[in-house]
Amino acid sequence: MSKLRALLFDVDGTLADTERFGHRVAFNQAFAEAGLDWHWDEALYQRLLAVTGGKERMKYYIEEFRQDLVLSQDLQDRIPELHRVKTEKYKTLLAGGAIPLRPGVRRLLQSARSAGLRLAIATTTTPENVTELLRNTLGESSIEWFEVIAAGDVVAEKKPAPDIYLWAMERLALAADECLAVEDSHNGAESALRAGIRALLITVNGYTENEVFPDNALVLDHLGEVDLPCRVLQGEMGGERIVTLPLLSNLHADAMLSQSNC
Ligand code: XBP
């Protein structure tokens, strides 16, 4: 049976609550600065999260929610610039300390490093958003903790397509059964699963808590801290109260066993 060699982390909604405190706010700031009457409130944003990627999300908004607007060539041409401004706004929010890491993230990353488990990122967001989040939460050197940062437009198809996970695993030179993915959303879980990764840990957030996840996934409210135990929403933690490396090894071993029984 393959050994667990790497943890592949999603970023948005997983490492931090970036959608709520960062992306949505930054989109609205960029729209206002451009003189557009677009405003994405929490309820609308939840629906827009069906589509990953900021540029793709704007296009989806025009097509599905603004029947008064035609997705003209002119409007399509504005999307890259709107997105550039949105990225600047987002990075300013990060630099101002508006977006902390979720419970247990720092602890688990540090344990993984101490144990020699390899680390990578597999995300839909723009690469500079990832490095800025890491810099502002874990410090400059943390960027080097991740052997591979797979992000944004390096692949043609964003999550739930498997491309970003396949890209990351190719660069790690690892097979899917040597990896475990940590995600927060249905789209993310599907992306990992379609890339062949069966060991899945999901930590939901307010936007994703009612989504449906693959049967083999362990679904929690967060990774947990000693003084802030996590809650199990799907699967088994065998009496553990926080996510530890032994727990991840067991999750991985169970996923391998269920695969061989299929
Ligand atoms: C994250 C996303 C991202 C952000 C926006 O999905 O969908 O698109 O909302 O980022 P996941 P950009 O967590 O599944 O990777 O605006 O930089 O595209």
Ligand code: MG
């Ligand atoms: Mg996510």
